[in-house]
Every structure is written in structure tokens, then in C-alpha cells.
Amino acid sequence: MDPSDLVSFDSLLSAEELDLRDRVRSFVRSAIRPNVARWYEDAYFPLELVPELARLGLLGMHLQGYGCAGRSAVEYGLAAAELEAGDSGIRTFVSVQGSLAMTAISRHGSEAQKQEWLPRMAVGEAIGCFGLTEPTAGSDPSSMRTFARRDGTDWIISGTKRWIGLASVADVAVIWAQTDDAVRGFVVPTSVHGFTAAPIEPKLSMRASIQCDLGLDDVRVPEDAVLPGAVGLRGPFTCLNEARYGIVWGAMGAARDAFEDALEYSRERLQFGRPLAGYQLTQEKLVDMALEINKGFLLALHLGRLKDAGGLEPHQISVGKLNNCREAIAICREARTILGGNGITLDYSPLRHANNLESVRTYEGTDEVHTLILGQRLTGEGAFR
Template identity: 60%
Template sequence: MDKATKAPESTADPGPLRDPLELLDTSRLLSGEERDIQASVRGFLADRVRPHLGRWFEEAHFPRDLVPELGKLGLLGMHLEGYGCAGTNATSYGLACLELEAADSALRSFVSVQGSLSMYSIRRYGSEEQRRLWLPRLASGTAIGCFGLTEPDFGSDPANMRTRAVRVGSDWILNGSKQWITNGSIADVATVWAATEEGIRGFLVPRGTPGFTATDIGHKQSLRASITSALSFDDVRLPASAQLPEARGLGAPLSCLNEARFGILFGAVGAARDCLQTALSYADARVQFGRPISSFQLTQRKLADMAVALNTSMLLALHLGRLKDAGRIRPEQVSVGKLNNVRQAIAIARECRTILGANGISLDYSPLRHANNLESVLTYEGTEEIHTLVVGQALTGQSAYR
């Protein structure tokens, strides 16, 4: 055999990896505090969440009783400063999202909406009175928030939203509807975006406000353990103090979405890691033709390709985390992360299902549940097509949305 074609020599067999992210030893890129936060979240989920995931998905049940526990862990608005928020760096928040989505996308979605949409919108654009009223309660989990931007006819094109707010004296009258709103029917306060004569503005609408109703959306095949709602506003009268004073124009809600997308690009890595761990464990235990299927070349090809894609996604997520911590991240860079990592995660989930064979359709195993959930993740906070166009515009300077 030619020397150049020989397999690499190894002095010792290290055995199988416990975590496919050990392939590139990415944990060495984290600080001790970041590793501790990640381990704390993973331990909580192993104890309180993982034993119930299949049942929650099958029964379309959101474990609302966990919300105060998430608050106690400091996960709600954890990357925000003050008002009871933990004030961690962005990378730590991303790692928490990774672990949450490794369990189920519904949990990461809840934390993302609570912290990066509801709480961020109040922290960034609200008055001091609004911050003091809502943020400590939202951070502790004693209150729940939601974020109303998407409408039945306007998802990727929010600039043309039909929800309207009109001034009547010092008050506002709000009319319209929102669709696909995570946490909608259980939220104590909704951040709602509406068109006004002054452009798009944001409003805080508390639960129980006359004319405000929320109805759950059922018959879902994805994100079944998450509450998804339609919001309706019928002549909802709001005081001037309900308006987010610093939110002016479409850039305000889009900046909130960018915060949520950052959590998603880490979360997708978690879902993919869980799928690959499941497939690795199964392939080692499943015996066919007298050997574990992990010893067959075709299976190893699948596992190797997925591990490379997973570790590449993790490196991208960590790089973007460092850029965000340095205050240098740009929206198109977040789009690169969301586009690549969700795309890779859903491909990994589907491939892992094939390794499990017929057992892969059972809720005893996670890959198909993750694949179903990732179909929603692929669409929300900007579809794959929209993020492709964001990247395309950054490369060419040309907008191709219309």
C-alpha cells in the first residue's frame, strides 16, 4: 500500500464518543462559567423533562408548571440586564437554548418567546414604568408573555400588516388579528405590533383587556408540546401608557426577531445532537447479520457525515456567539446561522430516523419528533427562503424580495 493511502495510525483506541460534539472538542472553546450553565440546564432537563417528552408530544401538552422553575434557573430573559434578569453573555444564552431544544423545540420556543421577543421588546423599547411592571414577573416565570407580529395573510411581509391602531383622544383603539403566536392563550401580556398613522408601533396588551381574545390552534403535527394561538383585537381600547415609546417603524419588531433567531441557531444544534446521540446508541445496540449495525460501512458513512455537519454547525454558532458578545454581529450573519443550522439539523434528524429503521417512527426515540418540530423551526422567525434572500442581498447589494 502506498504510504499516502494508509489509514491514520493510532496509539490507543479511545472508544466511542459519549457526545458527537466531542469529535472536535468544542467544549474547550467555552469558559468555565459557560460550561457550568450548559451543564446545569442539561441536568435540570434530564431530571424534570426528558422522562415525559414523548407523552407531552403525543398529548399536545405544554408543561406550564415548569415555567416558574425555568425562572428560578434564570433562563427567562437570561441575556438581559437588570429587572431580575440573569445578565449572562449571549453565548451562555445560546448554550441554554441548545440544551432546551435537545430536549424539545417547544421548550426552547417558550424560552425564546418569553426572553427574546416579549421581554426584549419591553427592555429595549418600553418605558421605565413598563419595564418595572413586567420584566421582574416575566423573569421569574410568574407571568408569561407573547409577541404578536405574524398575521393570517402576512407572515414574511409584515410591513403590510392589517392590524391597525387609531388614536382616540389620548387612547388607542386596536383592531386586527395575529396568527401562529407561541404562548398566546396563556400569556399575561402580549406585545402587539400595529400600523398607525405614524408607522408601525408596538403596544402592550394585558390578558383580560376587553375585546382581546386568544384561541388555541390545534391539529398540529409539529411543536405539539407548544401552545400556538390566534389573537383577535376587536375595538380594544388601550391607554397611551400601553404604547412602547421607543418602538418606531418595522425595524423595532425585526430587531426582536433577530434576538430570537440567535437562540434558534444554537437550539437547532441541540436537536441535531440529540438525534445523532440517539442514532449512535441505537446503532451500537442493534444487531443484524450477527454484528451491530454501527460496524457496517454504510451506517458509518451516515454517522460520519452527520457528525461533520453537526460540529460545523456548532463552530458557526459559537463564532456568532462571540460576535454577539463583542457587539459586532450583523443581521445577515444571524441569517447565515439560522439558515445553515436549521437546514443541517433537519437533514440530520431525517437521516437518523433511517438508522433506527421501523423503530424510528416510535415516540420512544427522538429523531422523528425532532424532525417534525424542525419543520416549524425552518419556517418561523423567517423562512428558509427569506434568510436566503437576506444573505443574497448582503452578497450582491440587491434586494430580491419583490
């Protein structure tokens, strides 16, 4: 049983869900944890893990057909939690590949686009990225300046994107651009002339991950590069909701891992002749952290069951993303206090997780954006402008 589990959480899961969770957990413990401190220190993303993630069926795992695993939303969430217990950068790779790039093609693409890209992406032979955010258009994608204009039967795309995960190692980019009619999505091979990607560095967060600035300098693509099923911002938002859902689970995975490090340390570290775990103040910290972890996972599971039943609404994803990111970062910071000075080293996970969660808390909608989504739901009044 997980040390933080106070409510018999596993009893709420099926045998198939537990098997998937345990296989991913075992992979994280054997392949990620022994190496993640070095990856983080060296700002290195381990591309060598991609074939292993594919063999586990984690790339586009919630999608049906085209070589995808067709797993449930709850199974995807459980996998996300385990991956982020290893590091946010690893879970982010699976999210960018599956929840963003592959979902865009699966939901909005033509049959030819699906056949060309999804089978290769599911087995890790092709990596995708998702180009929505811009230097001056983060929380307000409607103000994006990237523009696609027609030139005969082709499209020419010009603009810049920022904070685009995996772009420098991607084979295909889903690029969102304004057109004369509406925002449209384009499937763009990264080898085309005029496409450039430069990793953003140095970073204080998500160091074992890749985020890039993109340049689109008169990138020419044919008519069949357009995602036919995506017209307007509803297209990218459906993909963002998939990614946000994974974060609801992933953030709690990071929190749980930080808690476990602090709990183990408190049992072993002697202070004034007794273990830290024997002091009331330490126990209060541990209890408060465990309570929020339990509540966060129960919320994630409830949202997952709703999603599998086809009843999950967008504002409910905002509930999970806002709450679980906010609580997870507080848990990781509190766990660091139990570790004392040792907690600022990469021998322990809490501060690394806390630093990563600064990014997780920001991308796919900041706290402020999700607060306004929920505020509008409660009051009926939009307060974004």
C-alpha cells in the first residue's frame, strides 16, 4: 500500500487498472528514479526512454485504433501519476505526444493524416509537438499572430511560437494559425523549409524536458496539411482539455513522491536524540500532506470515471487542475522543510518536484485562468476581459 494512502484507494480500482498502474510504477522505479537527478542537473531529456514508453502502450494510450492502446481515462490518469512521480518532464513528453499532437490528428485530422502519423507516433518512431502558445499569446490564444495565407492550392504560414514542448526533436508539428476565416490547425513536418526550433535555456524548472521557441518563416504546406475537423479555437481547446486532465493526476504523483521522500527521511533522521517522525510538528506536516494527497487522488478518480462515462465537463477539469496543482506544489514545499538543508540537494525529490510544478501550474492554463473559468461557471459572468 502507498504510505500516503489513508482511504484504501486501491480498493476503488479494477484489477486491470492496478496492473497497468503497477507496470508503469515498476518502469519508473527501474528506469527513471536512478537517473533523474543527473538528467535534471544536466538539463537532459532522455530520448532513449521513448521506445520503452511505446512498448508500455503509453503514447496516445487513450486513443482508439491506428496502433493506439485504447485505454480508459482512469488508466491514462494512473499512468500519468506514476510518470510524474518520476519527473514532470517524462509525463509531459507523454502528454505532448499523446494528449496534444496525437489527439489533434485523431480528433480533427483526415483519414490520410491519421494513417500517416498515428501508427508511427504510437510506437515512438515519430515525435510530435503542438504549436499554440506565442510570446504574446499565452492565456489568450485568440490574440495569436501566426497567420496562414493561401497561395494557390498551398498555405504559407508565418509567425513565432514559444514554450513548445519537444519541438527541437519532433518530426511533425501541429501548428495553429489565424486565417482569413478562423483559427485553423496544420500538420507540418518539421523538415520543411522555414521551420526552426531552438530550445529555451537555461531553465530553473522542467530541466529534464525540452521546450522551444519556434520560427515559421513562410513555411509552405499543401492543402491537405489542414486539419479538416478543426475550425476556430474549439479545435486546440479539445486537445488542451486532454492534457489538463492528465495534469490532474500527474501533479498528485509528484506530491506523493515528495511525501514519501519526506516520510522516509523523518523516520531515519535523528534530531535531539529521536527520529524526526516522533515529533508532533513533523507528524502534523505529514498528516496534512497525506490528507491533501488522498483528496487529490479521489478527485482525479472521480473525474476519470466521469470522463469514461462521457459526462466530464470542461469546468470540472479546471476544478482538478487548479486544486491539484495548487496543493501539490504546497505539499512538495512542505516536504522539503522536513528534509532541512538536505532538501535542497538532488539526493531528494521534493524541491525538484516543486520547481517542476511551477511550470505545470502555469501551462495548460494558469491558476488565474482556471479561477476565472470556475468563476464564470458559478456566477454566469465572464471576467476574462
